[in-house]
Structures are given as C-alpha cells and as structure tokens.
Amino acid sequence: MATEELTLAILPRRVANEASEFERIMAAHERLVLGTAYRLLGRMEDAQDAAQEVFLRLFKNLGRVGDDPKPWLYRVTVNLCNDYYRRRTLVAEPDERRADPAPDPLSLLTMDERKRLLMEGLQTLARRERAAVVLRDVEGLSTRQVAEILGVEEVTVRSQVSVARVKLAKYVANYRKVRR
Amino acid sequence: MTCQECELALAREESSGAVNEHLSACAACRAQAEEMQANSQALRAFATDELPSVRAGVMAEIHAARRMRWDWALAAAAILVVVFAASRMWRIWNTPVPELPPVRIAVAPPEVPIPVEKTRPRRQAPVQHAEPLMVKMLTSDPDVVIYWLIETKEGTE
Numbered sequence: 001m002a003t004e005e006l007t008l009a010i011l012p013r014r015v016a017n018e019a020s021e022f023e024r025i026m027a028a029h030e031r032l033v034l035g036t037a038y039r040l041l042g043r044m045e046d047a048q049d050a051a052q053e054v055f056l057r058l059f060k061n062l063g064r065v066g067d068d069p070k071p072w073l074y075r076v077t078v079n080l081c082n083d084y085y086r087r088r089t090l091v092a093e094p095d096e097r098r099a100d101p102a103p104d105p106l107s108l109l110t111m112d113e114r115k116r117l118l119m120e121g122l123q124t125l126a127r128r129e130r131a132a133v134v135l136r137d138v139e140g141l142s143t144r145q146v147a148e149i150l151g152v153e154e155v156t157v158r159s160q161v162s163v164a165r166v167k168l169a170k171y172v173a174n175y176r177k178v179r180r
Numbered sequence: 181m182t183c184q185e186c187e188l189a190l191a192r193e194e195s196s197g198a199v200n201e202h203l204s205a206c207a208a209c210r211a212q213a214e215e216m217q218a219n220s221q222a223l224r225a226f227a228t229d230e231l232p233s234v235r236a237g238v239m240a241e242i243h244a245a246r247r248m249r250w251d252w253a254l255a256a257a258a259i260l261v262v263v264f265a266a267s268r269m270w271r272i273w274n275t276p277v278p279e280l281p282p283v284r285i286a287v288a289p290p291e292v293p294i295p296v297e298k299t300r301p302r303r304q305a306p307v308q309h310a311e312p313l314m315v316k317m318l319t320s321d322p323d324v325v326i327y328w329l330i331e332t333k334e335g336t337e
Contacts, residue, residue: 019242026235034231048234055238114222115229137223162191169191169215 022059025069030055032070032139033077039134040081042123046088050080074139074149078131085127114172121171125164132157133164183209190216 033054038047054076058065065072109117122130128150135146136157143161147154181189181202186209189199203210315328 023235023239026238030233030235031231034234035226035229038231039226044232048232048237051234052238052241055234056241059238059242109218111222111225114218115225118219118222118226133223137220138226140224140227158192162188165191165216165219166187168219169212172219173212173215 022062025058025062026055029069029073033073036074036077036134036139037081039119039122039138040078040130041084042119046084050077050084053080071145071149074135074141075151078135078149082127082131109172109176117172117175118168121168124171125167128152129160129164129167132160133168136161137165187212 030051034047034051037050037054038044041047041050054073057076058069058073061072122134125133131150132146135141135149136143141149143154143157146161147157150157181198183202183206186199186202186206189196190209190213203213313330315330317326317328319326
C-alpha cells in the first residue's frame, strides 16, 4: 500500500473534515488572496507564491481563524507581500501584461491600458499607501475594515489612500504627457 | 480654494460647493478629477480580471508535507523500536549471573529393604485331562489286533 493511501486510510474524521473545510474556504477566497497579492507585488509569479504561502498558513491555523476568514486572509496577505517586497532585490521585470504593443498616442486611454498603468503606478507607491489603496479601492473595503487589517487608525488610512490616489493620478497623467 | 486643496478634496472624494466652483474655473483640476474618476473605475475593474488558480499547488504542498510528516513518524517509530530492543539486549547481557548457593551433598540414607509385594500367581485354568486316544489297528491275522494308546502331556493340547 502506498504511503499516501495509508495516510488517507487512517486519517481521523476530524482531520478529513478540516481538510474539506479548508478546500471550501480556499475555493471561496482564492481570488481575494491572489488578486490582492498581485496588486501589491505587481508580478504574477510572486503573487502566486505569496498566495500559496497564505493558504498554507491558513491550513495550519484553521482552528484559530474565525467564522469569517476574510480579515485574517487580508492581514496575512498584506504582511506576506510586505515581506516579499522587502526581500525582492531585482527590479520588477516586465510582466506579460506589460508586453502589449504601445497604444496609439492620440487615442484616449483604454481600460486595459489604464489598468496596466495603474499596476505600474501601484509599484511606485510606498508600501503602506499601496496596501491601503488596494484594500480600499480595489477590494472595496471600508476605511474601518482597512484600518483593522493594517492595524492603524482610520484617519491614517484616509490619509494614505488620498496620497496614493493623487500619486496614481499623476503617474497616469505623466504617461499622457510623455506620449504627446 | 487652491488647486492643492482641490486635489486633496478630490482624493478624499469630498464634494462641496467650493470644490465644484474651483473645478468649473480650473481646467487642470477638472482634468485631474476626470483622471481620478477613471482611475477609480479601473481599480474597481481589477476585481473582474481573470486569475490563475493556486489551489492545485497548495494541495500538492499540503500532501507533500503530510507525506514527509508520516515518513518522519515511521522513521522515529523504527528508531524507537531499535533503541528499545538494543537496551533490552544490553540489559540482558550486562545483568550479573547470581551466585548459586554451594551444592550440599546429602548423605544417602541406609539401605532399607523395600518390601516387595508378592504378586499373586496367575490362576491358571485347570487342565482338563483328556481321555487317551486309542487307535485300533487290524492286522491280516484276525487274532492279532494292535491297540495304540496316545496320551497328551500336561500343558499341551
């Protein structure tokens, strides 16, 4: 009998239930974790690594996560992405999405183009500003929820989000100027 | 209201008469307001992007970790068995053999004739003495007749 079959055969029912509960939570929140990690890190490969790590931590801490795992998942994702960002020594390589052909400079920005610019712009923000604006504007959380996840005051979140929005608007506007 | 104040108000999504008044008079701030509005929509649109799945990778990691845990558990169990067996063997080999008390040879008791119970002789069935067998032999001479008496010996049939 293979080791895996043996393991499954003698797994206690509680562990098996936990495993299925974990898979259910992961399916429901995979997009939340991976999407947030991608906006924070700017590279899909890194985001996938971070998301895997988040879910592995969830698996280990399943009993300690409350009924609604979202706040826990956001908090761990943001913290892990901060660690990734700190460790990352290389300058961000061009992502597949950045390899699009250059848009027509005379046309208005398409949605895809704007999203691509915003992804780039997000990487120029300070870590805390990026986390705040991603949670507030991309994930659509309230200021209070963002403050709880980041462990800061609401007024701090408001300030960080405002600064981030201004910086992003300027980043896109600068791109327009360069194009012309 | 200055452009800087207007920018801050736009970033905070604050709408007031002063902001609207400034926007109607300042083309640069109006352009920035449009930019922020478009950015806000684009940021929200990120939520509909297609993303790859990480579920298979996570489950593979979990299964690998479990397998490793079982391998370690089995190895630990095997080591425990070996250590236990070795300790038992060591104890057996190193246990000193207890000195036996000196053998005392007891003096043999004087010979006492063992009364032998005489067995009763088997009762034999009484021998029945059969009648002697007589053989009468006639000769050619009618006056001569031979009688042959045969007796069985005792104990034979």
